[in-house]
Each structure stands twice: as structure tokens, then as C-alpha cells.
Amino acid sequence: MMFQENILKKLISHCKKYGFVFPSSEIYDGLGAIYDYGQNGVGLKNNIKQYWWDSMTLLNENIVGIDSAIFMHPTIWKASGHVDAFSDYLIDNKDSKKRYRIDTLIENQITKYDNKISKEIKKATKYFGDAFDEIEFCKKDLYVLENINKKKALYARFTQALMENNLKELRQIIFDYKIVCPISKTNNWTCVRKFNLMFSTEMGSTTDSTIKIYLRPETAQGIFVNFLNVQKTGRMKIPFGIAQIGKAFRNEIIARQFVFRMREFEQMEMQFFVRPGEELEWFEKWKQVRIKWHKILELGDNKYRFRDHIKLAHYANAATDIEFEMPFGFKEIEGIHSRTNFDLNNHEKYSGKRMQFFDSKINKSYTPFVIETSIGLDRMFLSVLVGSYSEDVLREGNTRVVLKLPPALSPVKVGILPLIKKEEFKKKAREIMNKLKLNFCCQYDEKDSIGKRYRRQDAIGTPYCITIDQNTLDYHQVSIRFRDTMRQEHISISCLEQIISDNVSIKSLLKKLDE
């Protein structure tokens, strides 16, 4: 584990050294959990975006993109449940000095009841064998009944308190159910405090006419509220999807682990609207499409896994995460959720506008169900770096740091290097550069020895280096050097463009995805 943590440290330092990620406002001592992307970071990030965007909008004729504003009508966040549910109620235990979320404590308590119930059921199953009827048993067994009722009562009281935003009642529940701190085993609790995870600001230039608005905590709502605009103007028929890439903001209590958890982050979301009842089929389908999208990058299939949610959010009837093996464990980089018609229904309720689709195939109007695929761009960025970072041992005591990025994602595609600083070589190199630069991001470098320049390109993940030497002048040949193998080939200048573009284009990934 220590070793793994060191990898993250090295990666952070590498990111800064080579212009991928800088801490925000560094000259002012930084700003917590905010980062800036540097010249190479933005290149990598943009390529990830393009891969995602094209995979959605080019490969699927029934998916279109939008770009909605960060500021939205405040009622949207009431309808989505964020104003009420997206705030954490926290309580501290004075003895152990540990802080807990109220809902976690309550859930633990509910789980205790569940365990008691299932234990009884298990016992009874053994006893009655095949004749056992679970439903009948739960209706009759007094001990089980008692626990079911306790559980129901607790749940009802808890949701009621949440709805009323009643901090005192929440605290009282903790006392009434004798919930203790798992560490200190005492119920010496502080007051309940509320942390809203949404950032807010004021809109309006005069003080008496301002309204409080939020910075969006997710991009999805911008899609939902535009659902009918897109459907009507794009003449979309169900099933269809809307994709969006954009910033979202969450006021995390503690944000750590580099760009993995940031207060300002970017999401790539696609909401797919389907006929009610067909959502679980589509859920399965998108699971497969999305995992394929990841694995095509060839960072290692074993680094990904699904984690199906057992406890579902209030709006979902199925949910899974795609997790990637980070230096700090398997962590979510993408969520796939079957969000039912929760969001559209609520917007209908709060706005008073109909959010339905008339399906001429079945001659019926309905509120579509939604399958969401939502990927954290910054997490994706981190996963690509984690999967690419490598310290190769070449010979004894001689290592190179190389980012084995998927070539299509590399910020710089070609390093153009005159073997030595000779006028003719330099001139020829510029000539080749001018030809290639229209299609690929190229970097010209004549400083230092050739080996050192190769290492510099390795460090930022440039897949190809082209060296210009006497051969180039005499026979119109350059040597092309491959990043991962360090192997070289002499090829004619006229083939260059073809060889490079076959491998570094986003198109090459899309082809594989579309197979």
C-alpha cells in the first residue's frame, strides 16, 4: 500500500513537472482541491473528451449533444432533490471525536434490524425445509414482526425529519434508538449540523432584486429540462439520447486524492430516454457499451470492474459503477444508472409543464424512463495517467519514465528531432514539421543529445519521434522511433503521414468500438 501511495505522489509530481496538472492559485498558496490543467494536460483531456463525444454522437444516430448553462433556475434543484437531499447532516461523537453522517448511522441501525430478521428467516428455513413460506412466516413470527415494525418506524421518522429539515428531531432519533458511536460506544453526541454540498451565489445587480442561485452539482438536469426542446426540434424518437460535457461543482467537506475528488470538476453525461418497462434492457446494453469504451484504451482489462449498487438512490431502480484500480484502490470513474422517470416527473410537477412523449408506435403518451451514463472526466484523466505511467528499467541503474498513453489520447503525437544541430538537418526537419503540423500536434526539439530528447518525449507520452539525419537528405528517409518498444525504422517521408494517422486518430478507437 505504501508503495502504491508513492506511485500517486510520483504521478502528481510528474504531472506538475511536465505541464499536465498544476495546483490552482499556486503562487497564493493554492486553493483547496482545485487544480489547473497545463499545456499537456489540456491536450490529453481534450482528446478524452473527443473520444467520448464522438463515440456518443457519431456512432449513434439517435444521440445528440447539447451544452447547457451552469446557472439554472433554482427550482430545478428543488425538483431534482438536491436542495433537500444533497446536503449532509453530520454529527460528532464527543468521546471519540469522530464525525458521522446521520444517514449512515440510521442506515447502520436499519441494517441491524435487517440482520436480525434474516437470521430468523435462515433459522426457520433450516427448520421447515421445503415447506417454508417466507412471506407467511414474516406475517406471523412475533420477533420478526417486531423488528420489521421497528425498522419501518425508524425509517418513517427519519424521512419525516429530513423532509422537515428538523435538526433537533434527527438528534433525538439517534438518542431514542440508542445509536452509539462504533468506536467509543457512547451516545455523547454534539448537535446535528447541516452541510449543503451545493455552491451558491447571487444573481441580479441590485441588492433588493437578487435571487439565490446554485452552481450546478451535476450536468444531468440541464439535459432533463431541455428534453422536449431537443426531442421536438431534432425530431427525435424514443429511444434517443442527449449527451453533454461540462463543469459541475460540489462543496466537498474534504476533497483529496489529487484530481480524483475536486470541488470543481467536469462530467461527461449521456441521458438515454426509453419506453417505460424497457429500461433494464437498455441498462444492460449501456453497461456493455461503456465498459467496452474503457477497455479499448488497452490500459489493462483487469484494472476495470463493475460494482453493482445494492442500496439504490431514491431515483434509481438499477445502478452500477465502473471502477478503475487507482493507487488508492478500486474507485468509481463512471456511473450507469437507471433513473426511472423520477427527474422528468418531478420537473413536470414543479414546472407545471408536461414532460411527456407521444409514441406513435404504440399510440400512447408517457414520461420516458432514463438510463444515465455519467463519467467524471477528471477521474478518467487520472485513470489514463495511472494506467500509462511506467518506470522502465533499461539497463542496470538506467531507467526511463514513460507515459504509455493510448496514442489517440497523447497530447503530442510526433516529436521532430534533427539528429544534430546542423543547418541542413534543421531546415529539413522544419519542412517535415510544416507538412505534419496541420494534422498532428508536433513538437520540434533540437536542444541536447538525441537520447535526452527521446526521454523528454517519453515523459509526455509522445508515441512517435522522427529523426532527421544524413539519410533524410540523401534518400528522403527518416527514422521513426516507437515510444513503447524504443524500436526504430527507416521509412520514406512520403509514408510518414499515413503511418502516423493510422494509429493516433480518435477514429482508430471509434472503429474498434463500432465493431
Added chain:
RNA sequence: GCGGAAGUAGCUCAGUAGAUAGAGCAUUAGCCUUCCAAGCUAAUGGUCGCGGGUUUGAAUCCCGUCUUCCGCUCCA
């Protein structure tokens, strides 16, 4: 929020009986070089996190403060 550690050049660090702030790497310029870093010469770069105090004199001692990292906690 609690506990621990640390803040000196872009990076990694050295620098205490308290006295003009150092090295390596990196960067820039030049030399040398015909294929995988660490050959030569030079230059740039720091009011030692910030504020206060003690002192003739503070990177160094004292107090405060901020930030970062680790653990707890939390979590997309």
C-alpha cells in the same frame, strides 16, 4: 473538524554555539556530438510560507497564523 509531519531556487534537498543563503537536477545561451539521460563553459533564478517578538544581528530561538501531506472522518 481532530491527531501527526513538513514548508529554503521550477524540482530534490543541504544549511544550529544566531553573523553576506548553498548543491545537484531542470531552464537559457554557447561549445562538442551521427541514435537512447547524467561531456565542457557560462548565465538566470531565493527578502528561507506569512506576521509579530527576543537580539547589535534570526532561515536558525519564542509566539501566532496560513498552506500542504499522512491518518481518522467523508465521499461522485
